[in-house]
Amino acid sequence: MWLRATLLLLLLLFRTGQGNQGCSGTPNESCPFQEVYTRARDIAEIPKSVAPIITEMFFVDTSIVEIRQGAFANMSNLVKIVFLNNKIKRVEAGAFENLENLVDLEITGAELGDLPVGTFRSLDRLRKVNLRDSRMRRIEKGLFDGLGDLEEVYLHRNEIGSLPGGVFDGLPKLSLLHLGWNQISNVSQDLFKPLTQLKTLRLQNNQVGSLGAGTLDSLQQLVELNLESNRLQTLLPNLLSRLVNLERIFLDKNSIEVLPHETFLGLGKVKQLKMASNRLKAFPALGAMQLLTELDLSRNRISTLENLAGASLPSLTTLKLQGNQLETLPTGYLDHLGKLTSLYLGDNPWRCDCHLLYLHQWMKMNAKRIKDAKKLACFWVSKRQ
Numbered sequence: 183m184w185l186r187a188t189l190l191l192l193l194l195l196f197r198t199g200q201g202n203q204g205c206s207g208t209p210n211e212s213c214p215f216q217e218v219y220t221r222a223r224d225i226a227e228i229p230k231s232v233a234p235i236i237t238e239m240f241f242v243d244t245s246i247v248e249i250r251q252g253a254f255a256n257m258s259n260l261v262k263i264v265f266l267n268n269k270i271k272r273v274e275a276g277a278f279e280n281l282e283n284l285v286d287l288e289i290t291g292a293e294l295g296d297l298p299v300g301t302f303r304s305l306d307r308l309r310k311v312n313l314r315d316s317r318m319r320r321i322e323k324g325l326f327d328g329l330g331d332l333e334e335v336y337l338h339r340n341e342i343g344s345l346p347g348g349v350f351d352g353l354p355k356l357s358l359l360h361l362g363w364n365q366i367s368n369v370s371q372d373l374f375k376p377l378t379q380l381k382t383l384r385l386q387n388n389q390v391g392s393l394g395a396g397t398l399d400s401l402q403q404l405v406e407l408n409l410e411s412n413r414l415q416t417l418l419p420n421l422l423s424r425l426v427n428l429e430r431i432f433l434d435k436n437s438i439e440v441l442p443h444e445t446f447l448g449l450g451k452v453k454q455l456k457m458a459s460n461r462l463k464a465f466p467a468l469g470a471m472q473l474l475t476e477l478d479l480s481r482n483r484i485s486t487l488e489n490l491a492g493a494s495l496p497s498l499t500t501l502k503l504q505g506n507q508l509e510t511l512p513t514g515y516l517d518h519l520g521k522l523t524s525l526y527l528g529d530n531p532w533r534c535d536c537h538l539l540y541l542h543q544w545m546k547m548n549a550k551r552i553k554d555a556k557k558l559a560c561f562w563v564s565k566r567q
Contacts, residue, residue, distance in 0.1 A: 219244050228253040237283075238262040248272040255280045267291035270316075275300030285309050292316040299324040312336040314360075323349050331355055338362040338384065345369070351376050358382040362408065365389055375400045386410040386432065393417070399424050410456070411435040419444050428452055434478070435459045441466045457482070458502065468493035480526060481505035491515050500524040504554055510537040516544050528557025535563070 217232050218240040219225050226245040237259050243266070251274040254260060261283050270292040278284065284305050294316045302308060308329050318340035326332065332353050342364040350356065356377050367389040374380065380401050390412040398404070404425050410432045419442035422428065428449050438460040446452070447469045454476045457465075462482040467489045468474070474495050484506040491512055498519050508530040516522065525548075532538060538560060545552055552558070 216240065218242070231256040234259055236260070239264070241265045241268055243267045246270060248274070249277040250274050251276040252279055253277050258282060260284055262286040264288040265290070265292065269293055271295070273297055273301055276303050277301060279304050281305060283307060288312040289316060290314045294318055296320040296322065297325060298322070299327070301325065302329055305329060307331055310334040310336075313340070315339040318342055321345060321349055323347070326350065327352055329353060334358040336360045338364070340364050342366060345373060347372060350374065353377065354379060356380055357403075360384045361388070362386040363388075367391065367413075369393060369397060371395070371397050374398065377401060379403055382406045384408040385412065388412050390414065393421055395420070398422065401425060403427055406430040406432075408432040409436070414438055416440055417442070417445055422446065423448060425449065426451070429473075430454045432456045433460070437461055439463070443467055446471075453497075463507075465489050468495070470494040473497050476500040478502040479506070483507050485509065487512065487515060495519060496521065498522055502526040504528045504530065504557065506530050509533040510535075511541040513540040515540075516548075523551055524553050525551050526554045527552065528554035532558070532560035533563055534560040 215235055216238045217236045220242045221244065224244050228246065228249060232239070236257070239260060239262070241264065246265070246268045247270055249270060249272070254263070258280050260281055262285060265288065268291070270289060271294065273289070273294065275298045278287065278301070282304065285307055287305070287308060287310065290312055294313070296319060299322050302311070302325070306328065309331055310333060314336050318337065319342065321337065321342060323346040326335070326349065330352060333355050335356065335358070338360045339362070342361070344366065347370050350373065353376060357379055359377065359380060359382070362384045363386070365388065366385065369390060371394045374383070374397065378400050381403055383401065383404060383406065386408045387410070390409065391414065395418055398421060402424055405427055407425065407428060407430070411434070414433070414436040416438060422445060426448065429451050431452060431454070434456045435458070438457070439462065441462070443466050445466045446455070447467060450470060451473055452471050453473050455474060456476070456478040458478045459481045462479070462484055464486055465479060465484060472494065475497050477495070477498060477500070480502040481504070484503070485508060487508070499521050501519070501522060501524070504526040510533055549555070
């Protein structure tokens with residue numbers, strides 16, 4: 183346990199001291215503005231006060247199990263508080279009162295269950311809240327009230343089953359929302375409506391089965407959308423149509439069988455599109471994705487690349503098509519992919535006939551671009567008399 187706490191402490195000091203050359207040694211000697219408690223310097227309660235010079239406090243693997251109202255009332259200079267791997271079970275409303283300068287608050291590796299409305303009361307300048315891996319089961323409406331400057335919220339690796347409507351109201355500056363690795367199955371149509379400045383939305387590893395019309399319409403600044411490892415079977419035709427700033431789309435490991443023709447049309451800024459491990463038999467049109475560098479369609483049921491053949495993908499460097507039902511490749515299909523450096527074609531039932539001649543010749547001239555050549559084989563199909 184002592185070694186673990188020491189390693190966690192070193193990680194924290196490196197993470198917080200990057201840009202602070204005075205934070206390269208032990209916190210009390212080289213970081214006079216930090217107060218750090220670990221298993222080696224254990225405490226069971228928040229200290230009543232600290233020196234006025236202290237602006238950052240770290241509690242790593244200590245015996246603290248609750249944070250009471252007004253626990254930091256005499257520490258108004260704090261800008262950052264981190265609780266890492268403390269078995270905190272209870273945080274009272276008003277626990278962080280009088281911290282008008284607090285910018286960064288982290289409670290991770292706890293056993294919270296939930297937090298009462300008022301937990302973040304009076305934290306007008308708070309920009310980041312991290313509640314990762316804290317066994318959170320509920321997020322109450324009103325929990326984030328009054329946090330108009332909040333920019334990042336991390337709620338991943340918890341046990342959250344649902345999110346009440348209006349829970350993210352009043353967060354006009356929020357740019358990152360991480361909800362991955364929870365048990366969320368339903369996303370209400372207006373849940374994200376107030377988040378007009380959101381750039382990163384991560385919902386991977388949940389149980390979302392569908393997204394209703396208009397659910398994402400207000401997220402026009404969104405750059406990253408991660409819906410990997412959910413239960414999606416399709417997407418509505420215009421679900422993504424207003425997300426014109428999207429650069430990264432992750433839809434891997436769902437149960438998607440078909441996508442509407444217009445799903446990705448108009449998304450000209452996309453650089454990374456991952457659709458691996460679904461049930462797709464064909465792929466919708468991509469149109470002109472001038473910036474797309476990585477396209478992953480591996481481990482689906484795709485038997486034709488007709489729609490991809492007409493796409494304009496001048497920047498594509500990585501194309502993953504392994505593990506599908508491809509038997510042949512249209513003549514000239516790879517010729518317009520001039521920047522392609524990594525192509526995966528293995529584990530497909532390629533047919534050994536004249537239609538495969540184009541692919542065979544392309545592979546001879548571009549052997550280094552085929553990254554899974556050992557998994558490539560073709561099969562003869564005998565003609566019935």
